[in-house]
Amino acid sequence: xxxxxxxxxxxxxxxxxxxxxxxxxxxxxxxxxxxxPHHRDRVNPGTVCPFCEGNExxxxxxxxxxxxxxxxKDSPGWELRVVPNKFPALRSNMASTLPALDPxxxxxxxxxxxxxxxxxxxxxxxxxxxxxxxxxxxxxxxRERMLALASGxxxxxxxxxxxxxxxxxxxxAHLHAQIIALPMVPDAIQSEMAFAEHVHxxxxxxxxxxxxxxxxxxxxxxxRETERFVAFCPFAPRFSYEFWVMPKSHSAHYEFTGAAALxxxxxxxxxxxxxxxxVLAEPAYNIFLHTSPLTxxxxxxxxxxxxxxxxELIPRTARAAGFEWGSGCFLNAVPPEKAxxxxxxxxxxxxxx
Amino acid sequence: xxxxxxxxxxxxxxxxxxxxxxxxxxxxxxxxxxxxPHHRDRVNPGTVCPFCEGNExxxxxxxxxxxxxxxxKDSPGWELRVVPNKFPALRSNMASTLPALDPxxxxxxxxxxxxxxxxxxxxxxxxxxxxxxxxxxxxxxxRERMLALASGxxxxxxxxxxxxxxxxxxxxAHLHAQIIALPMVPDAIQSEMAFAEHVHxxxxxxxxxxxxxxxxxxxxxxxRETERFVAFCPFAPRFSYEFWVMPKSHSAHYEFTGAAALxxxxxxxxxxxxxxxxVLAEPAYNIFLHTSPLTxxxxxxxxxxxxxxxxELIPRTARAAGFEWGSGCFLNAVPPEKAxxxxxxxxxxxxxx
Numbered sequence: 168x169x170x171x172x173x174x175x176x177x178x179x180x181x182x183x184x185x186x187x188x189x190x191x192x193x194x195x196x197x198x199x200x201x202x203x204p205h206h207r208d209r210v211n212p213g214t215v216c217p218f219c220e221g222n223e224x225x226x227x228x229x230x231x232x233x234x235x236x237x238x239x240k241d242s243p244g245w246e247l248r249v250v251p252n253k254f255p256a257l258r259s260n261m262a263s264t265l266p267a268l269d270p271x272x273x274x275x276x277x278x279x280x281x282x283x284x285x286x287x288x289x290x291x292x293x294x295x296x297x298x299x300x301x302x303x304x305x306x307x308x309x310r311e312r313m314l315a316l317a318s319g320x321x322x323x324x325x326x327x328x329x330x331x332x333x334x335x336x337x338x339x340a341h342l343h344a345q346i347i348a349l350p351m352v353p354d355a356i357q358s359e360m361a362f363a364e365h366v367h368x369x370x371x372x373x374x375x376x377x378x379x380x381x382x383x384x385x386x387x388x389x390x391r392e393t394e395r396f397v398a399f400c401p402f403a404p405r406f407s408y409e410f411w412v413m414p415k416s417h418s419a420h421y422e423f424t425g426a427a428a429l430x431x432x433x434x435x436x437x438x439x440x441x442x443x444x445x446v447l448a449e450p451a452y453n454i455f456l457h458t459s460p461l462t463x464x465x466x467x468x469x470x471x472x473x474x475x476x477x478x479e480l481i482p483r484t485a486r487a488a489g490f491e492w493g494s495g496c497f498l499n500a501v502p503p504e505k506a507x508x509x510x511x512x513x514x515x516x517x518x519x520x
Numbered sequence: 521x522x523x524x525x526x527x528x529x530x531x532x533x534x535x536x537x538x539x540x541x542x543x544x545x546x547x548x549x550x551x552x553x554x555x556x557p558h559h560r561d562r563v564n565p566g567t568v569c570p571f572c573e574g575n576e577x578x579x580x581x582x583x584x585x586x587x588x589x590x591x592x593k594d595s596p597g598w599e600l601r602v603v604p605n606k607f608p609a610l611r612s613n614m615a616s617t618l619p620a621l622d623p624x625x626x627x628x629x630x631x632x633x634x635x636x637x638x639x640x641x642x643x644x645x646x647x648x649x650x651x652x653x654x655x656x657x658x659x660x661x662x663r664e665r666m667l668a669l670a671s672g673x674x675x676x677x678x679x680x681x682x683x684x685x686x687x688x689x690x691x692x693a694h695l696h697a698q699i700i701a702l703p704m705v706p707d708a709i710q711s712e713m714a715f716a717e718h719v720h721x722x723x724x725x726x727x728x729x730x731x732x733x734x735x736x737x738x739x740x741x742x743x744r745e746t747e748r749f750v751a752f753c754p755f756a757p758r759f760s761y762e763f764w765v766m767p768k769s770h771s772a773h774y775e776f777t778g779a780a781a782l783x784x785x786x787x788x789x790x791x792x793x794x795x796x797x798x799v800l801a802e803p804a805y806n807i808f809l810h811t812s813p814l815t816x817x818x819x820x821x822x823x824x825x826x827x828x829x830x831x832e833l834i835p836r837t838a839r840a841a842g843f844e845w846g847s848g849c850f851l852n853a854v855p856p857e858k859a860x861x862x863x864x865x866x867x868x869x870x871x872x873x
Contacts, residue, residue, distance in 0.1 A: 179756035182715055184756060184848075185849050186849065186850045189852070190854075190855070272755050326843055326847045328841070328842030328843050329842055335839070336842065347843055349849075353847035353848055354848040355849070358848070362534070374534050377533070378533055403530035403538070453841060454842065456846070457846065486687070488806060489682055489689065489807065489808045490700055492832075493681045493809070493832070494700075494708050495537075495707040496540060496707055496708070497537075497539045498539075498542050499539055499541055500542055502543070
């Protein structure tokens with residue numbers, strides 16, 4: 168049988184969920200040893216890392232880099248590189264020609280843009296081991312790529328995420344993040360924005376601003392606070408030791424955050440991640456950004472008084488099973504107050520406390 | 521620090537999601553070796569199976585059983601047993617006394633009923649190895665327990681599910697299913713029913729009846745059809761080789777299905793599961809039931825012209841990662857037409873074809 172190898176979006180007629188069919192993903196190399204899911208740096212023997220300095224030719228040509236030494240594109244000497252994913256979930260250059268279909272089965276061309284952000288030239292699998300300069304450059308790279316992706320006007324949303332460890336879905340050990348730009352705002356963001364807008368209509372407030380105020384007032388779920396940011400275990404997390412990081416003042420668009428704030432945020436992550444590694448013995452985890460849809464080039468950002476960008480980090484220590492997938496309701500064995508307490512114990516002491 | 525060990529429901533103020541805090545789950549025994557996630561029958565050494573015949577005293581007292589030999593309760597001789605989960609996600613006998621809290625952080629007592637259904641007395645980890653009598657008794661046990669749970673009027677929904685393999689969240693190898701009765705209809709069911717009701721308002725049809733008709737007419741995603749049921753890979757599945765099984769005629773309440781139909785359904789599963797084992801080399805998977813809320817004893821079942829019970833089976837061959845958890849949009853490398861074709865190839869030939 169012959170199946171179209173082009174990626175596509177499909178919408179489930181019974182649930183309304185969008186799914187991406189990405190046949191090329193099945194061909195990507197898996198060098199992380201999946202039989203040892205909790206080992207983040209165990210790699211299958213005989214594989215070469217395409218993200219290490221000196222192996223630039225194994226990856227696609229860079230679209231962004233940090234090269235303080237002025238070295239040439241796609242050569243050694245970089246501090247951070249962004250390259251197109253060689254096994255992309257979606258394609259950016261696909262003609263929109265699809266056969267007419269039964270409208271019951273909604274289908275759209277699988278266009279999108281899938282990039283990999285490599286924040287260190289050495290074979291480091293652990294984000295907690297980045298330097299402050301490296302982590303700050305990573306957070307800036309997300310911003311720069313979101314602004315660049317918005318300029319094409321094709322993309323409505325950029326999903327930034329990082330998979331750490333095979334159990335969290337990473338296929339290569341060398342630390343990397345990914346950005347998938349989409350022609351539509353994905354379901355989870357639409358539903359989160361709709362819920363927040365509903366709250367705003369009812370109470371006139373951003374629910375995330377309310378949450379920051381209440382968490383800071385209560386304190387039991389706070390992990391760490393800096394001048395501009397706060398990290399806390401949310402009141403009803405789906406996963407044990409899950410935490411969120413967000414600006415304390417209202418801010419809807421991550422990509423308009425300034426360099427000083429991003430450096431402060433990088434420093435916060437570099438306190439949080441070693442604490443998480445200490446509490447859970449270097450767990451696998453996912454980090455992802457929730458932010459407003461992209462702003463087309465030349466337009467002013469939408470005001471978005473109801474939405475508030477934030478990072479979510481979910482450790483993958485327990486597996487969602489039949490109950491969770493069936494009911495959508497998550498079972499969590501660790502109260503966030505306990506998780507926050509344990510994480511706080513692993514943080515370096517603050518000056519003056 | 522002292523944390524309340526009682527289970528509770530909490531609602532996320534930012535997303536509206538309900539989560540269950542189940543501290544007792546952290547104490548349940550894990551005998552399946554999680555370092556070998558794809559081996560369904562590899563157990564940690566030195567453990568005794570509480571579900572094997574002769575070990576009845578290691579599990580809680582049975583609330584339902586099939587004992588053709590008339591043997592005594594909680595003794596050997598059974599064909600199927602249902603016992604309360606010794607490490608329940610929720611408690612059925614908890615006083616509803618919670619401190620008054622900020623209404624921003626919604627909290628409810630963690631009441632519910634968590635049972636385990638053991639469909640064979642021998643240490644069999646693979647549902648595909650059940651006999652037709654055993655599988656039919658399992659499907660009948662779900663029905664009987666749903667009817668019994670409805671009679672207490674406390675429970676609004678019963679989530680039936682089965683985790684096969686450690687990668688799918690199973691902690692004990694001996695084949696077992698679980699039923700969690702809830703005091704509320706869970707988020708995934710509410711949202712599925714709301715979507716189906718919206719379709720019904722617009723087109724006057726049950727969207728599942730429409731889907732059955734269109735899938736049967738098209739044929740490319742059908743895996744197997746029997747007199748009353750059809751199994752197919754849905755148009756937009758989240759997981760590779762995911763399939764759904766549902767009655768061809770409209771039916772909203774699983775627990776009012778007759779014995780002959782359930783026996784036919786059991787026979788269908790016993791064709792599907794070996795085919796899945798053949799295509800994916802005995803994968804880990806979850807099976808769960810989606811059906812209408814429970815009908816209180818003495819009341820007529822709600823008509824529910826828009827909803828339609830069905831089983832979903834999700835193989836756990838790929839892991840949901842940062843993109844999926846962040847965006848809610850799933851990446852799937854295998855088109856359902858290809859999955860259905862491969863599954864069909866592994867089915868026994870039908871008479872007359």
